Amino acid sequence: MDEREALHLCQAGDKNAFAVLVRQYQTQVLGLCLRMTGNREDAADVAQQTFVQAFRHLVQYDPDQPFRPWLFRIATNECVNFLRRHKRAPLPADSETLEAVSDPADGAPALVDLAEDRERVRTAVAQLPLQYRQVVVAYYFQELSYQEIARQTGLPIGTVGTLLHRAKQQLRKLLTEAEVNQGEAHRVRTDAAVPGR
């Protein structure tokens, strides 16, 4: 059964045909949820809820439009709702703080040097405010264009570029802080290990 046929049957209320769509998209939806929530258990819950909501709203889906962006818009909304409900959505840093971190043009550290530790980058992404996290995940992980991001998130296309720019500034700030903290922890460990100091 192909996607179009499955969609047609689902719109008529066939639950079993929906299983075909779940199997086809579950890895991609789970991946997006994992990057947005930063946690496997939460990602599985949100992905499951995404499919349930998708089935419930299939009547509103226009079969002439591609299914994937429609499904991913639901997934993004579900992630945002989940993170808001669980208060895991920090507010954006004010522009003064971000300006202090500045751009590489003004001598700020390069992300390429700070992003060597993948786990640290993922932690930093999970600490980003919601809108920043949405665009970072959509642009760098899903590799979407600005227009596709705008469609998926419901943001104006002009805002996507600005948010991405600010998100990178805040990521740079978070990664720099993480590096400083790690450096200090290392120094404390070294001091403690040297007798007589």
Next chain:
Amino acid sequence: MKHIEFELMQRFLAGEADLAEQDTVAEHLACCDQCAALLAQVTADDAALAGALRFDDDEMQWLASVDLTGPVLQNIRPWYQEGASLAVGLLVLAPALWLLNWVVSMITASVVTDTPVGSTLEFLKGLIAALWELNLYLGRGGLLVTIWPALALAAALWLFYAYSKKEDRSNA
């Protein structure tokens, strides 16, 4: 010389700059080593970020091991079950509202209204009375008129649901 703004550079790299902007950036890059170096750095930054967010082997294994089909299908409720839940909700809400109205009336009758507690209760009573009026208006005439169609709808939908469950079981 005026250098390229960082945000424009980002848009240029993403292929989102318009034609005029692309020309400006390309012309500037041809004669500015500083911006060319910055462009190379931003490209490397972007590649590093994309690389860090890509799945590693452990995540790939986890993603391959998860099957959401069962839990999703279990959580999908047919429309008639949703409708039945709504009808049951209405059934519970109408008498609950009536009971609350009665309880608050009893309390306010025994509390002096010029105290803070009294005035709050008076306000609550007004609110509940307004909701009750709305219920009557929607029910076009009273509690029974609201309840019986809802009860009949709930019963019909549950019967339909029970029948379809039985069909599912016999098909399985």
